[in-house]
Amino acid sequence: MSTIPSTTGGSSSSSSSITSTTDAETLRRNRILASKLYFDVPLSKVPLIYSPSYDIAFLGLEKLHPFDSSKWGRICRFLIVDGVLDKNHIVEPLEATKDDLLVVHSESYLSSLKSSLNVSIIIEVPPVALLPNCLVQQKVLHPFRKQVGGTILAAKLAKERGWAINVGGGFHHCCGEKGGGFCAYADISLCIHYAFIRLNISRVMIIDLDAHQGNGHEKDFSNDRRVYILDMYNPEIYPFDFEARRYIDQKVEVVSGTTTNEYLRRLDEALEVAGRMFDPELVVYNAGTDILDGDPLGQLKISPDGITDRDEKVFRFAREKNIPLIMLTSGGYMKSSARVIADSIVNLSKKCLIDMGSSSGKI
Template identity: 55%
Template sequence: MRSSFKSSFGSQSTHRPHKMGYFSSRILPSEPSHFTKLYFDIAPGQLPIVYRDEYNVHFLGLEKLHPFDAAKWGHIFQYLKEAGVIDETAVVKPNEASDEDLSVVHTRQYLDSLKWSWNVAAIAEIPPLAVVPNFLVQSSYLRPMRFQTGGSVLAGKLAVEWGWAVNLGGGFHHCSAGRGQGFCPYADITLLVRCLLAHSPAVKRAMIVDLDAHQGNGHELDLGSCRNVYILDVYNSGIFPQDFKAKAGISRNVELRHYTQDDEYLNAVEENLEAALQEFHPDILVYNAGTDILEGDSLGLLSVSAEGIIRRDELVFTKARDHRVPIVMLTSGGYQKRTARIIADSILNLFNKGLISRTNRNVR
């Protein structure tokens, strides 16, 4: 049974013991047989930081109707480039996820539904898209999302090889096999995990640490019943999606209140992440590092400072290093224009603290 308790800092935490036989008997199997072309070896001098210009979304100006910074990923890259961390030759450019790749996770019915603009408009939360010809929707929105999905899968492989990797995009945690929502059209986290379990001999068990302000209901629906996948989700329980069916798939559930601030938030993350890593020993840590926890975010409704976000990312990477677990970071949600700078500053901090480096230091 679930055991609920109030932690010392007041947020509601629910823990489901991750034991043999507690979940359904399903272990995510060694499939798909399809060997993805999203995996490839990177060149000497490149870092496991994944990005390409095609990540950025352009809707003929319609993207301005959404609070999301549709060029966030390009802005992160530019800030890192200005800081001298990466340039066009050092960053790894992923391939676009193909229909065959996406079919590993998604139903045919769901993929076909994306051929209708009104379905995509609902997922992107931009109603005017419903009347835009679908070929434009494909090229302006879905194709960038397929590149970001490919980036997440590739970053997972690179994390196993390097000990760390960062996809400057991805983290579409509201999308599941048969449903997209919340600006998330493809289930990149599910695909990342399934590809690693199928194709990486070093990965038998995966942990998802979802620290976006919103519940990660997509991967929870897809993977929550799998004994070799552990999900820690720390989120504001008073906002979208409030998916109670998906919640059953969370291994360690931490629910925050509106306007939670730095100290309470960071204590919740540290206490529960350490407990999760003591309970479950993963071969990969998939870190969904949403920045919509930032104070002033009208959708996340939390009150964590920019400094708090940087401390959070440092904390997660430190825990992964201390437990000798490779970590892959996805940037996920973040609905203010200043979040790109914060993400770049956080990555710089990880370099400065030696938590990521230019040297391949496989932790296994």
């Protein structure tokens, strides 16, 4: 004989779950509204965000890591030497606080970063595990938190000025509960949640063109139809996150050895489809240069000119639809990456897709 389950218990459980979710959303909203990461930027500044704090110098240990930890500063120096950027026009962000990070991250995850061992696992520099956490915080996590502040601020600037470039950020392997792949904080997810509340934006497109799958933001927005994810990545390399692949709205897999012409052809097709499928109010462009020919981790064969063409295509996509765009520099594991990124930004300026001399320039 079948029995009918008690509706009282189910209703109570459901009500409790709804209340818990509502409380969490209210707390998130309050944290976002109380944050100081959004601030007014003088019109004398251009929407290019960087701080000397981005660059990591850690007792020489950074040399044990494949990532060029001074890439961000060298990009800006190239732009200044090229006469494209006035150093006094750079926007310096604030560092994300614990309350800022709790918008996406759990208390337990942030507590785990107080262990030097856990940090060393995430950034893949084993000797860091042997160092006092105060040094790890100052030399590694502080620069990352500054870059997070830059990514979050970039959305505000992009909404106001049409575009913004954070010369850093793009930590797309980190989600709310877990870091990995050199990514300690989920800056993309944080940026989008801030935009939802502070900018009244309800539709965001992530265009992730780093060589690696952006499994962090994919997990964070797995059930959020406000976010459309176009991820073009090499499926034969890290992170092999098959669960997160289920959450990609538009998956474009480019295998090891893919060359420039084929890559750009696939990108053209992908952008055309994305434009038909979704109408965003903000584009977050994760512009990793680890697709470069010779990059030891990306394993693709894209030329420097191919990077320039790629970035131009994405900026044109946004301009034609009058959508504010944020660019993040993300991965890139060769010394040549900084020069390639700077050259691409110079090209965007020459093509009038960005205005590095006037804050009034629109995308």
